[in-house]
Each structure stands twice: as structure tokens, then as C-alpha cells.
Amino acid sequence: MTLLDVRGLTIHYDLPQGTVRAVEDATFTVDRGEVVAIIGESGSGKTTLAMSIAGLLRPPGRVVRGHIYFEGLDLSRLDDEKWREIRGRDITVVFQDPNTYLNPLMNVGRQVAEVFEAHGMGSIRSREVAQRAIEILRRVRIQDPDKRYWSYPHELSGGMKQRVLIAMAIALKPKLLIADEPTSALDATIQAQILDLLEELRREMGMSLLLITHDLGVAAKIAHRIIVMYAGQIVEMGRADEIMSDPLHPYTRALVRSVKLDRKRLLGVPSGAPPSLISPPPGCRFHPRCPYATEQCTAWRHTLYVRDNRRVACILYA
């Protein structure tokens, strides 16, 4: 049942200012057909994590430790050529900003057709490949796909561009679709349509969806499970509804409180901002902001404790 198995993944960026510990000791799984959301604030390491799973981590980022098993295959040990076969076919990505993730100088149809070409199904110039691309565009509900095939990105609305990116990602019926903030640049009514489309495609193709987002509302809406990251570490994971109704980790609690807003009340969310990942605080990285922090927290070593269906990295649950 397990499709993706990430174990102890640690990713650093070597910068002149120092080593950024972007992801530390990330361990989790994604089952077939499952929707898992990784949630965190900017700089929490969630995008780095996603990029490394898709094999798109670029220097100065590097995997320091850990493994990524995909259908039992260790992705972290793969060479470029093998990666190229998997990428775009078995593991695909939909990115955040549809305006910059499409090549502005190439018509969108060809950009979709390239997926077929990349996996040995004929040149983008061939009529057959073009036809398949048009079918895929139709599948993501782009109207007049044979006309839209020739459009350039700047001629399409944001929502349409996002559909084109999704078309590329689902063209070869992937097993895992990673969606990095797929809707945060879009308007609410478009966002809802895109989320509906992703959910529909996931069901139809039986793929797994790894959703990277900063928006707890989006995660709650479509994810089965939620993984919460703070400052490069996983602090909590569990079923989406349980996390929303009963967050355990003090950070998750603050996060949930900051999106479940009551009318005109003082909210009591913790002050301060996430720490620098070059010199993170010792022990629990949340302790400087945590209302429950004690002496012990500074000496604590990151561990995910099991509690019912949940895993939580806080000494309160040790």
C-alpha cells in the first residue's frame, strides 16, 4: 500500500553565510491513492522536501542523510538518466506560480506535448503527439483545446495556465503528483475549481497526491493526512480532521488558532517568527516561542512520539 517512504531525510544548503539546515530527519509515508498535505510557513523546508522527492533539488542544496523509497526503489541513490525516466512519468510536479513556470516563448500545446516526447512517444512535431496533448488539455477542462494548443502563456488567464501545468503533470498518469502551493496565486473561485479538478483526477487515475501548502484551509479541504513542519522539522502528523479539531503540538495549536478566527477577539497567538535555519535554537526549535516551554526543551532531541493515530514531536507527549 505504501507508495512513498521517506526515512530520516536531511537536506542542507551550503551558503557562504553558513549551512542552512532546511530539512532535518524527515520521516513519513504516502500510501497509494492517498492525499497527504505538508503544511508549514515560508522557510519551513516544505518546498525543499518536495523538490528532493521530485529529484529537482538544485545545488547548493544537497541530501545529507536519509532515503526516499518510491515503490521500494531508493530514489536518493538514483543516477540522472534513471531519474529522468521517472520524473515526468511516475512522479510529477505542479508548481505554485503558473505565470513563471511556463515558458513564455513556447505555445502551451507544445509544452504539454514535450512530456510525451521526453518519454519516447514521438517528436513534439508529430501529429499524433499533438493530438494526445490536445486530449489532455481537454481532460483538464480547457475549452477549445485544439485552438488553445497554439496559445502562448500570456494569452491565458492564471487559472488556465494552472490547468496547463496540471495537464503536463497528469499526461502520463503518474503514480505520485506533487503539488507545491498549486492554488495560492489564484482567486478563490478558480482555486476551488482547480482543487476539485485535482481531486477528480486523483480518483480517476488512482494516483497519490502530495500537497505542499501554507494554507491550512486548503489542506483541511482535500487532504486525508496532514504533516506539519516547523523550522525544517516535522512536528506533528495525523488525520486532517483530527489535526484541525484537536491539534497537539503547541505550534500546530497556534497555527490552527490563527486560521479559525472568531469575530473580533484577541487571538493569543504566539509572537515572534521562525528561527534562522543556519543557527537554530538548541533542543526543540519552537521552544523560544512556546508558552509551555521548560528547561528540558532546550536539551530535547527531535523525536516523533506516537499518540493514538497521531505522531507529535513535543516533550509534553513523551
Next chain:
Amino acid sequence: MSDLVRRVKAAKRERTAQMWRTFRANRAAYASLYVLAAMALMALIGAFYTPYDPYRIDLSAALGFFSPAHPLGTDWLGRDMLSRIMEGARYTLGISFAAVLLGAAVGSALGLISGYYGGLLDAIIQRATDVLLAFPTILLAIALTSVLGVGILNVVLAAGIATVPIYIRLVRNLTLTLRNEPYVEAGRAMGLSGPYILFRHILPNLSYVIVVQSTYYMGITILIVSALGFLGLGVPKPIPEWGTMIGDARDYIFTYPHVVLVPGVFISAAALAFNLLGDGLRDALDPRMATLLRRT
């Protein structure tokens, strides 16, 4: 209280120090600063003292190669090359500096007015800029000197005016961008006056770009000024402006190449140093400027 004021001032100094550190990290730019300082010093000393009279003809010493008495040799009239280079530095560098100052001042002022106030004035300035941009810069400078005639001030005018349209374009486009920045709009909401916003919020953000651009233009202008001199359209003879030196010496390239080689090395070094300095300043003053400069 006064402790706070001190901390505010210290932070200001720290920011300058940070820029200086970034600048120094660029070794080529840092070295260029020394090269240019040496040249400036040479020009300064040259005004009061040169080993020989740069204009004195001594045919007995003509076309001497490098020697202890004449480190850079002598030319075909026996004039000491080092003395002439020192004397010429004042002209080549001074004229270029004055020209860039003129071009930057006039061009920036027009660009600022054009971009900030818009309207008919903007339209007129823009059309005039189009016309001036229809001529290659060097050709514009040549045409202007041919009209103005030989003379130090005329070279300054010609080389300066030739760069005016480029400054107008640059500054106007930047002003248009800065004018819509939220902090400028917030200033308007505070009731700050137009000129105040212009001088306090727009100009300081522009000034770094103008300084960097002017550094690059020093390199280009040195080449233009010396080219005018080379063609005999620059300063009047026998002033040893570096380009003029090469122009006068070109017939001796076949027999005594050092008379051409020496001033050329100085021109190249000066232009090169300004180009490298520009890169260093660009990165130190504002890392985002690289994209800003290229976009306009």
C-alpha cells in the same frame, strides 16, 4: 535617549561599513580603486611637477626607448613620455570626468522631470531623446566637436551631450517605477509635497543607479574623449591628451611602437578600472541593481 540616537547613527555607519566590506570582497574592483587613485594622484602631481617639461623639444634625445633617465622613453621630438603622460592625465581624465558630470546632471534632471511630471513636457523630452538616440554615441560626439571646434570645453560639451539621451532614458524609466512604489504612495497619503517626495524618496533610490551608471560611463567616455583626440578633434595641440598622443604618434608605429604603446596602456587601464569599479559598486550598493540596470 541619547543612547538610542547613538545606536541609530551606529546602525547607519554599520550599513556603510557593510557596503564597503561587500565592495572589498570584489578584488578586481578593489584593485581598480587603487589604480584610479594612483592615476588621479598622477594627474594632480602632473599639474605642479613633471620630471621634464612635457612640451620641451630635445631632438638629441628623440625616440629613445625606456631608460633610467626616461622611464617611458621619449617621442620623436625628444619630449619625455612620462612627463607627457603625467601632463595628459589631467586632460584625458579631467575632461572625461567633467563630461560625465555634465551628461549625468543634465540627463538625470531631464529624465527625472520627464518621468515624475509626465504630460507634454515628457512628450517633448522623449521625442528629443529619440532624435539624439538615432545617432551612434561616438558619431554624435564627432559631429558636435566638428561644429564646436577644437578646445577643451568643447570636448567636454560634445562628450557630455552625447551621453545625455542615455541618462534621460535610464532615469525616466526608473522614476516611472519608483513613482508607483507603495512607500511613495504612502508619502502622498501623508500629504508630503511633490518636490519633497522627489528629493527624499525617489532621488536617493535613483542616485545609486546613477552613480554606478556614471562609473561605467567614465570608462566609455575616456574612450570617446581619447578617440576625439586621436582624430585631431579633441584638445588643441600640443597638449598631450592621451588619445592625441597616439594620434600624433601613429606614423612611428612602424619604427618605434613604444610611442603608441605607452599612452594606449594608460587609456586602457583607466577604462578597464572604471568598468571593474562599476561592477564592484553595483554589487556593493544594491545587489538588486544588476537586474534593474539591465531592464532599463
Next chain:
Amino acid sequence: MSEVIIRGRHIVKEFRLGLTGRLRLRAVDGVDLEVMRGETVALVGESGSGKTTLGRILVGLLRPDRGTVTYREWGLGGRLPRHVRARLQVVFQNPDASLNPRMQVMDILAEAIRAAGDTASREEVLDRAISLLEMVGLSADHLPKYPHELSGGEKQRVAIARALAMRPEVVLADEPVSALDAIVRAQILELMYRLQEDWGLTYIFISHDLSHVWYLSDRVAIMYAGQIAEVGPTEEIFREPAHPYTAMLLTSSTSVLPYKPRLTVRPVGESPSLISPPPGCRFHPRCPYATEQCRAERPELRQIGPGRLVACIHAEKVLRS
């Protein structure tokens, strides 16, 4: 509470596009809106709905092409006396661009304090700057800092302090938290709420996030394609939307709201081009209630209850369904 301080009548604003200004984009098309003293009125809509343009017009930062805006006894169209200008302040979306990168927090605040006419000695300026920073949850330690040394939330707090320095009555907050992370968003919203309680500020709050609107606003104006679709008290509109677009927006929202809207309208289509908007009701191509009449006539904003206005001929049907 019900004293109207800003009154906008038939506001129209066009922008010219293209090389020759041949194309006209009508960002705001005939809007009436009032702002009451001490309230928070939210302008809600998607990109291109005209909410930002309208907000700027309401505080006199933009001049409408047609229509009038008055703030108390002053017309907002030309230059305002300084003390009036000071009473209408703004806080913008992008914290990175809203502070001059070359100025320290000290200078930013000092400029505003002087502009407010509170001039006087350096010491007094410093005192006032510190008290402003404390008001927004910062401290004197922030005075020496440059914007790039501040976090997004801190920048936004400084921007709020700068606006407060003018002792404003009305603050236009244009998506003040949308560029921030969730917890910081909540911190800033909470700050805005506290400041309103303490100083009796009036907010024009532009947002696309319904939970923020829910948190902060007393009244909501839902905008669609340059026009107002619906105006009314926040609770009523969230519970009982009368315009199909409001219902669609509530259905689409991923914001965590205390209750689901009574009516579900499945989101379809996209907002129209403002260069050539559809005739009649601009929402009709996406509307499940659309009839022939909707295609032909532009619906007027009409009263359907105390303080509730809606621009839909089928509003009663929508409310009943």
C-alpha cells in the same frame, strides 16, 4: 455608529491601456458606497474586481473619472488641506515595498511625525516614535533598523505605526496580511482589532480572505467586475448571501468559517475582461439563476433589508433557495 463619514457616489474609474491608450479598462463602474465612523467595512472580491482602485478613491489617493467622494465636509478630488489629508491613511499589501529601503525605522517614523505637524524638538520626535512602536508591538530597539533587517510582520507593523503617526481617522488597509504567514497574519489582524478598539479607527479593509473579513469587519461590500454585487452586515451576508456570486465565493473559499453558507453555488468560469465586459448583469455567464433579463439589463443596487443592498433581480429567489 451610524454617522457617515465617507460618501462615494456613482464612482467611475478608467485606465487606458495599449500603446495609444486606445483600450479602456473600466476598473470601477458606477459604485455607491458609504463608510461609517468607527466601523470596518470590507471590500471583498477577486483580482480585477476593482476593490483596490475603489479603496484608493475612497481615501483620496486616486481621483475618480466620474462621480464624487466626500470625507466629512471635504470633497476628495483635488488637493486637501494637510490636516485633512493626514486623517486618511493607508497600509499596503507588500511589506517589502511599503518602506523606503534607504531609510531607518527612525527616519521613516520621524518623517511621518513631522508631516503630521507634531514637529518640535528631536527628543519629542524620538519619544513619539517610541510610543508609536510600542503601540504596534515593537520597541525602541527597532529604531536603528533598516527595512531589510525586519521580518515581514515587523515591516507591516512599522507601516501601521507610520500611518498611526498621522493620527488618522480612517485607515485603508489593502490586503495588509496576504503576504504574511498564517501566525503572523493572525498577529497583525489582532493588532488592527486592538488599535481600532483603543483609538476608534475606521477601517476600509480590502481582502480576499473571508476568514479575515469575518474576523475584522462589520460590513462587507462584495465586488464583482468593477461593480458592487452586494453590501450588508458581515454576519448576515455570510449566513444568508443574497447574490449568487457571494454564494459562489463562500462555497469556493478554503477559509475556515464557523458555518457553511446556507446556499451552495458550484464555482464555474472566470471573471470577465473589464475591457469588454458582458452586457446586462456581469455575472450572468457564470450564474445558475441567469435568465434572459439578466443578459439584457444591468441590475440596480437595491435595498432588501435594513442596511442590505444587492444588485441581483433574483435576490429573493436566492435567499429562499
Next chain:
Amino acid sequence: MVLRFLAWRGLQMAITIIGVILVLFLLVRILPGDPARLLAGPEASQEDVEELRRLLGLDRPLHEQFAAYFLSVLSGDLGTSYRTGEPVIDEIMRRLPYTLALAVAAQTLAIAVAVPLGIVAALRPRSIAGYAASIFGVLGSSLPVFWTALLLIWAFSVELKLLPSGGAGTPAHMVLPTAVLALFLMGNLVRITRASLLEVLGANHVVTAHSKGLPWNKVLTRHVIRNALVPIVTLVGVQFGTLLGGAVITETVFGWPGIGRLVVESIFVRDYAVLQGAILIIALFFMLINFFVDMVQMLIDPRTRHV
């Protein structure tokens, strides 16, 4: 859309051309000295000079003179060279092919060397090409053209006796001037190529291309190099335009009978009709090339097609 753009650009160019003609007209009018006296020569009597002034229309008000000048320019009459007595246009047409030949050769050479060098430098900054690119990048635009020209003459004509030091006629005559100009152009070209490529390499759409599993060479050609071309084409346009009129110095040093040298010659003999005509033609070419660059830009970049 394209038609509208053409019409707009055409109008803009027409206005600029009128401005250019006006500037050239005024340049000669504010010249020191009396053009009639100049033309007549120092020996001519005062009456002859006055007669000539009337004949040339120099006694009429300035705006009438401009109208007359403008109309004659429009009809292709650029005046007569006082030195040769020939129509200016004939002289220019005789020189133009030389300038064009040199410009095309230098630009081609510069592109052929600088663009690949810039590309390799962006992809492998620590390779030999990377260092070569940085050196060419600053050096090319820092060395004065007249100096490199003289040095090359010294090396290849004087010392090695391989190539002629000046003149025109055989392909060998073209080698040195082409090399000098190409070196100068390469400086900016290498820098822009490298910077533009680096920018595109960091662009998000390249990540998308990788995420499809596209082979690296296809990512490079389709998504990186093609996109990086946009600023390069602009620069090449400006450079080529500059070559047509701005190769003044190279043409002078090598005695190349092109239009740039014509400009300098006519300055020294005060042949203002030729000077005016030559600069006008250069400016026209300059504008035409800019226009052409815009068209190429529209071909490469669909976003510019919508104005």
C-alpha cells in the same frame, strides 16, 4: 495587431526623422563661419559671396530655409559636395558597400565567438571558457579601438608582414579591421550572453522542463538558449547600427573607404553637405535596424506581439 504596431512605429520613426533632419540643418547653421564665404573661397569678392548667398537661399528666414532643405532631402537630393562637385548621394552610395561589408564581417565574427563563449561561461563558470569570457568581457570594451588597431598593424603588418596595414580591395585588407571591431563588440556581447543565460537558467520554467523528464540538451536548446536570445538580439541590433556609423575610427586608421571615414574627411575639409548627408544616412540606417530588431523580437517573443 502587427499592422497597428507597424503604423505606430512608422509614425514614431517619421517624427524622429523630421527631428534628425532639423538637428542636422541647425548644426550646419550654427557652424562658426559663413557658409557662403566658405563655399566661395577666401579669394572671392564680397559681391560674389552675396550673390552666392542669395543663390543658396541663405538670405531667407530660417524656417523657409529649413522647408527648402527638408523638401530637397525628401526628394533624395542631399546637396552637392563642394569638394568634388558631385551629388552627395552618389558619394555616399559609393562608400556604403564598404561599410556594410566591414560591419557584417565584424558582427558575424563577434557573434560567432562571443555567444558560444558566453554560453559556456554561464554553464561552466569555472572552466577555461568561463575565465576567458570574464577577461574578454571587460577587456573588449575597455581597449580603445584606435590603439588595438595600431597594435595589430604593428604586429601583423610591420613585424610579421602578413597583412596589409590599410586600404581596401582584397579579402586580406578586411582581416585586421574586422578583427579590431569584432574584439570591441565582443566585450558587451559576451557579458550580455552570459548574464542573460544565467538569468534564464534560474527561471522557473526551466524547473518545469526538468520536471517533465526532458533530456538536458533539449532543456538547454528549447527552454534556455532560445529565451536568452531576446536581450542578445537587442544588443546585436544596437551594435550593428553603431558599426554603420560608429566605425569611424577603425575606418580612419585602416584607410577603409567607408562612410565613417567619409564623415571624418568631410569634417577636415569642411564639406558640410557631405557631412550632413552622411550622418543623415547613418541615422536612417540606425533607426531602420532598430525597427528590424523590434520585428525579430516579435518573432522570438510572442509577448511583444501584443501592444
